[in-house]
Amino acid sequence: MRPLLWSVAAAATGLAYAVAETRAFTLREVTVPVLAAGSDPLRVLHLSDTHMTPGQHRKQQWLRGLAELEPDLVVNTGDNLAHLDAVPSVLHAYGDLLDLPGVFVFGSNDYFSPVLKNPVGYLTGGTGVSSAGEWHREKDLPFEELRAAFSVRGWTDLGNRHDELEVAGRRLSFVGVDDPHLNYDVLDDEPADADADLAIGVAHAPYLRVLDRWNAQGYPLIMAGHTHGGQLRIPFYGALVTNCDLDRARARGLHRHQVDAHDPSWLHVSAGLGTSPFTPVRVACRPEATLLTLTGIDSSGSHF
Numbered sequence: 340m341r342p343l344l345w346s347v348a349a350a351a352t353g354l355a356y357a358v359a360e361t362r363a364f365t366l367r368e369v370t371v372p373v374l375a376a377g378s379d380p381l382r383v384l385h386l387s388d389t390h391m392t393p394g395q396h397r398k399q400q401w402l403r404g405l406a407e408l409e410p411d412l413v414v415n416t417g418d419n420l421a422h423l424d425a426v427p428s429v430l431h432a433y434g435d436l437l438d439l440p441g442v443f444v445f446g447s448n449d450y451f452s453p454v455l456k457n458p459v460g461y462l463t464g465g466t467g468v469s470s471a472g473e474w475h476r477e478k479d480l481p482f483e484e485l486r487a488a489f490s491v492r493g494w495t496d497l498g499n500r501h502d503e504l505e506v507a508g509r510r511l512s513f514v515g516v517d518d519p520h521l522n523y524d525v526l527d528d529e530p531a532d533a534d535a536d537l538a539i540g541v542a543h544a545p546y547l548r549v550l551d552r553w554n555a556q557g558y559p560l561i562m563a564g565h566t567h568g569g570q571l572r573i574p575f576y577g578a579l580v581t582n583c584d585l586d587r588a589r590a591r592g593l594h595r596h597q598v599d600a601h602d603p604s605w606l607h608v609s610a611g612l613g614t615s616p617f618t619p620v621r622v623a624c625r626p627e628a629t630l631l632t633l634t635g636i637d638s639s640g641s642h643f
Contacts, residue, residue: 357571357620364401364612366408367629369593371605372636373559374509374537381507381537381633384410384436387564388611390421390448391429398612398626399432405628406435411507413439415494416564416609417446417518417543420480421453421616430488440506441494444515446543446565449485450478453615497541499525509536514553520544520565520583531557537633545585545608550596554604560633561606566590568610572623591624593631607631 374381384405391398413436419429430437486496495502497515504511512535517523519542526549531538537560540553545563553561568591569578578590588594591610597603612626 357622360621360625361614361619362397363625364398365625365627366405367592367627368632369607369629370632370634371560371593371607372634373605374633374635376635376637378509378536378635379507381412381509382408382410383412383414383631383633384408385414385416385562385607385609385629385631386433386436386612387416387543387609388418388446388448388567388613389429389432390418390453390611390613390615391425391432392422392616393424393428395428395613399428402432402436402612402628403434406439408630410436410439410630412504412511413441413494414539414541414562415441415443415489416541416562417444418448418564418611418613419445419485420449420482421613423452423480426481426485426488429485437489437492437494440504441489442497442502442504442513442515442541443489443494444497444517444541444543445482445486446518447521448480448615449482450480450518450521451476452479453617455617456615499523501529503532503535511535512538513541514538514556514558515541516549518543519546519549524549526552529556531559533557540604544583545581545589545606547584550585550604550606551598554596554598555601557601558604559602561596561604562609563606564609564611566608566610567614567621568608568624568627570614570618570621570624574623578624591627 498517512532540558540561542563544565566581578587595603596606
């Protein structure tokens with residue numbers, strides 16, 4: 340009987356830790372040498388996968404505090420919602436960040452409310468490519484209300500669009516897609532704007548077809564979310580899954596992406612700030628926002 344009790348106690352302790360980690364919010368900082376040599380730094384705050392519900396006051400308070408960083412630009416890579424009534428909570432949480440230059444794309448959980456899934460199926464589901472079939476239902480989250488709220492505050496919608504912004508005296512060019520996990524992405528053949536100070540690709544889910552296209556088109560920086568960093572990570576092994584066809588080694592953080600003989604792009608994948616309400620656990624993968632400091636290409640490397 341005693342071994343069984345020890346096993347139950349260990350399982351309960353592990354579960355308690357995994358639940359507690361979902362509230363251990365952290366700000367990660369990386370340096371990306373992607374601007375022209377000699378350029379002044381540009382600070383970009385990357386937010387993703389907030390999965391907000393109205394009662395998550397601790398998360399909302401932590402997010403509001405990020406405005407004190409005074410970033411030059413906010414990039415939001417989707418999955419803001421996890422509840423039908425969460426739009427006011429999201430807007431309250433982002434607070435003064437909405438008054439800064441910003442761009443956004445949506446993810447599946449901006450359109451569809453979360454549902455209970457078989458965790459074994461999730462962990463053994465491979466690339467996640469075939470999972471789009473589960474979304475063949477009516478969109479029930481208030482994504483148009485959220486889009487209007489972001490837009491009226493000045494953030495730029497990049498869902499299957501190109502656009503540009505002047506940020507801290509620099510002209511930034513953007514391409515974005517609607518969620519590739521839902522097969523909503525529309526890719527074109529337009530090359531990156533070589534005359535801009537920087538061209539950035541923005542997507543929710545980092546599927547290889549999107550990353551490959553943007554690398555080939557000359558985008559030096561690509562930003563995405565969706566993976567939750569694996570959400571459940573094993574020390575010295577890493578993420579178990581990415582829920583897309585991106586390799587596990589790049590489930591979170593700053594990496595390179597390159598196809599054929601093209602110059603490599605920097606790829607930043609956010610591990611995100613939330614989880615589905617049905618799986619409120621994280622292991623060795625704290626919820627995060629990331630402050631990227633973009634510097635000149637002659638700067639001394641980057642921090643992972």
